[in-house]
Amino acid sequence: MSKQSVIKSASLTFLITLFFSGIAFGQNWQTDFNQALQKAKSEDKPIILVFSGSDWCAPCMKLENEIWSSDEFKNFSAEHFVLYKADFPRKKKNQPDTEQVKANKQLAEKYNQKGFFPLVVVLDENGKVLGETGYKKLSPNEYIKHLETFLK
Numbered sequence: 001m002s003k004q005s006v007i008k009s010a011s012l013t014f015l016i017t018l019f020f021s022g023i024a025f026g027q028n029w030q031t032d033f034n035q036a037l038q039k040a041k042s043e044d045k046p047i048i049l050v051f052s053g054s055d056w057c058a059p060c061m062k063l064e065n066e067i068w069s070s071d072e073f074k075n076f077s078a079e080h081f082v083l084y085k086a087d088f089p090r091k092k093k094n095q096p097d098t099e100q101v102k103a104n105k106q107l108a109e110k111y112n113q114k115g116f117f118p119l120v121v122v123l124d125e126n127g128k129v130l131g132e133t134g135y136k137k138l139s140p141n142e143y144i145k146h147l148e149t150f151l152k
Contacts, residue, residue, distance in 0.1 A: 030084045031100070033107060040082040040125035046151055047082045047127075051112045051119040055089040059135035060118040072140035081147075088117070122150040 030036035033049075040047045050068075052060040067073050077083055086104040089095060096104070111129065112119050122130045131150025138146060 028078070028083065030082060033084055033103060036082050036084045037125065037127055040123075043082065044125065045080060045082050046125070046130065047084060047123040048077070048147065049107065049111060049121040049123055050083075050085045051108060051117055051121070052085055052087050053089065053117045054087050055091045055094045057117045063118050063120075063135045067138075067140050067143045070140035073144060076144050086112075120147070122147060 030039065036047055039045075050063075052064070054060060054064070086107045087096065088104060088108075095101065108115070111121050111123075116134065118134050120133045122132070124130055131147075133146060133150075136143065136146065
């Protein structure tokens with residue numbers, strides 16, 4: 001192999017690695033709601049607050065698999081949203097730590113008083129509700145457009 005082909009091969013490998021790590025890390029779910037609010041303010045982005053039952057709610061699992069895990073949503077959300085998931089799993093092995101459970105319950109008291117799952121709440125950078133939705137049988141790009149209707 002010539003020196004030039006080795007360089008091209010190494011460059012291609014580097015670009016592929018960079019691309020896939022961008023996808024893997026393109027989605028950054030916040031774990032502290034106050035930090036999510038601060039990030040939203042500093043970056044002038046809305047917050048997507050998701051109330052999920054990750055191990056028991058079938059529509060929550062569909063939302064995770066069809067929308068949140070999609071490359072389209074990951075790439076778009078990295079630039080346009082601050083993400084926070086308030087998860088309410090039922091299985092003991094999936095329970096978050098005590099502080100996280102307490103924080104999620106406080107968020108539910110404020111933003112999900114009716115206890116809907118999944119509930120997707122779009123908030124402005126001050127925590128004001130702009131709109132609410134849930135699981136919808138849409139493509140990731142259609143779901144993004146749906147979320148954006150709350151921002152107008």
